[in-house]
Amino acid sequence: MxxxxxxxxxxxxxxxxxxxxxxxxxxxxxxxxxxxxxxxxxxxxxxxxxxxxxxxxEGIVVPDLVQETTRIESVRIMRESLKNVQLNGKLTSKDLKQIKKIVNDIVDEILYNKGVLIGLSDIRAVDEYTYGHSVNVCVMSTVIGIALGYNQLRLRDLALGAILHDVGKCKIPKELINKPGTLTKEEFELIKTHPEEGFNIIRQHDEISSLVAHVAYQHHEHVDGTGYPRSLSGKDIHEFAKIVALTDVYDALVTDRPYRKGILPHEAAEIIMASSGTHLEEKIVTTFLRNIALYPNGSIVRLTTGQVGIVVDQNRGANSRPIVRIIDSEEEIDLTKHLNVLITEVIEI
Ligand SMILES: [Fe+2]
Ligand SMILES: [Fe+2]
Known part of the structure; x- marks a missing residue:
C-alpha cells in the first residue's frame, strides 16, 4: 500500500x-x-x-506502532475528556481513569512492537487536530522513552504527561486555538497561559505523579531559556518535558492544517536538527532521529541515478537509506549497499 x-x-x-x-x-x-x-x-x-x-x-506494508483500533479508541477518549474539561473546567476522575488505561495500552503495544520506526500512518480529518495531536505526541514520546531505556513505570508517566500536555488549551477560546496566521501580542499572551492552566488541571489529581503535571507546565520551554512560561533552561527542564517539546513540534510540522499542508518527515527532521541545542536538547534530538522513518514505506522517491522508485522497507540505523523498488524495472536497490546512490526528492504520483 x-x-x-x-x-x-x-x-x-x-x-x-x-x-x-x-x-x-x-x-x-x-x-x-x-x-x-x-x-x-x-x-x-x-x-x-x-x-x-x-x-x-503491491506487497508493501506500512507498519504501525499501535493498532488502528487502539489509536481510534484513544482519539475518542481524548475528544470526550477534553470536551468535558472545556465544559467543567476540570478533568474528572472518571475521564482520567479512561485516559490512564488507554495510555497503558499504548505503552504496552509500543513495547511489543519495539524496533518499528515512527512512520506517518494515521489519517485524520483536519478538524480533528487537537485529539489526534495528543495521541501522536504520546506515541512518539513513548518511542523516545523506550530508546532512552526507561522502565515501564517511567514510560507510563511520560506517556500520560504527553497525552495531556495541551489539556490547558481547553481553557482558551477555541477560535484562538485554531486561528490561522499570526496572532496579536495579546492573543499570544493568552495562548502562553495553557502550560500553567494544564499544570493546574492535572495537579488536582494527587493519585498521579506530579511529573505528569510538569510535562504540561514545561513543554514550551527551550533548553537555551527562550521558551515560556518561565524561561527555564538546561537541567531545570525535566527530561519528559524535553521529549514532549520535540514530538509536539514534529507533529505540528508534519500534520495538515486547514491553512497549510504538513511538510514531509525528512523536511521536518531537518528543522528538528536545526533546533538541536537551542530549542531542543541534543540527546533527545539524536534519539528521535534514529527512530523515525525519514522516507516511510510507500513513499515515491527520485534517486541521484534519475530513477524513480517506491520505498518498500526501512534499514534500522540508516533511516535515510531505505530499500527502494524501481518502478519501471521492479529492481530493488538497498541504499545501504549502494552508498553512491542518494534520494534527491520525494514526489507524488
Ligand atoms: Fe502546547
Ligand atoms: Fe501540543
Whole structure:
C-alpha cells in the first residue's frame, strides 16, 4: 500500500486502509474500490490522504506502532475528556481513569512492537487536530522513552504527561486555538497561559505523579531559556518535558492544517536538527532521529541515478537509506549497499 493525496486519487483505485470519521465510525472499509462519489465524500470530510493498494505498491506494508483500533479508541477518549474539561473546567476522575488505561495500552503495544520506526500512518480529518495531536505526541514520546531505556513505570508517566500536555488549551477560546496566521501580542499572551492552566488541571489529581503535571507546565520551554512560561533552561527542564517539546513540534510540522499542508518527515527532521541545542536538547534530538522513518514505506522517491522508485522497507540505523523498488524495472536497490546512490526528492504520483 501507499499513501496518496486525495487530489491524486482516481476512481477505481482500491482502498488499503479503513477510513474512520470523527466519531470513530467507519466511513469506508479497506478493500473497497473507490468511486467518484466516495472520493468526493472523503474530500468533504476533510480527509487529506488515503492509503491505496495499486500495482506499484503491491506487497508493501506500512507498519504501525499501535493498532488502528487502539489509536481510534484513544482519539475518542481524548475528544470526550477534553470536551468535558472545556465544559467543567476540570478533568474528572472518571475521564482520567479512561485516559490512564488507554495510555497503558499504548505503552504496552509500543513495547511489543519495539524496533518499528515512527512512520506517518494515521489519517485524520483536519478538524480533528487537537485529539489526534495528543495521541501522536504520546506515541512518539513513548518511542523516545523506550530508546532512552526507561522502565515501564517511567514510560507510563511520560506517556500520560504527553497525552495531556495541551489539556490547558481547553481553557482558551477555541477560535484562538485554531486561528490561522499570526496572532496579536495579546492573543499570544493568552495562548502562553495553557502550560500553567494544564499544570493546574492535572495537579488536582494527587493519585498521579506530579511529573505528569510538569510535562504540561514545561513543554514550551527551550533548553537555551527562550521558551515560556518561565524561561527555564538546561537541567531545570525535566527530561519528559524535553521529549514532549520535540514530538509536539514534529507533529505540528508534519500534520495538515486547514491553512497549510504538513511538510514531509525528512523536511521536518531537518528543522528538528536545526533546533538541536537551542530549542531542543541534543540527546533527545539524536534519539528521535534514529527512530523515525525519514522516507516511510510507500513513499515515491527520485534517486541521484534519475530513477524513480517506491520505498518498500526501512534499514534500522540508516533511516535515510531505505530499500527502494524501481518502478519501471521492479529492481530493488538497498541504499545501504549502494552508498553512491542518494534520494534527491520525494514526489507524488
Ligand atoms: Fe502546547
Ligand atoms: Fe501540543
Amino acid at each position: 501507499r499513501k496518496v493525496a486525495m487530489a491524486l486519487v482516481k476512481p477505481g483505485e482500491k482502498l488499503a486502509k479503513t477510513i474512520y470519521g470523527a466519531d470513530g465510525t467507519v466511513l469506508l472499509s479497506a478493500g473497497i474500490q473507490l468511486k467518484e462519489r466516495y472520493i468526493k465524500r472523503l474530500k468533504d470530510f476533510g480527509i487529506p490522504y488515503v492509503y491505496i493498494e495499486d500495482s506499484i505498491s
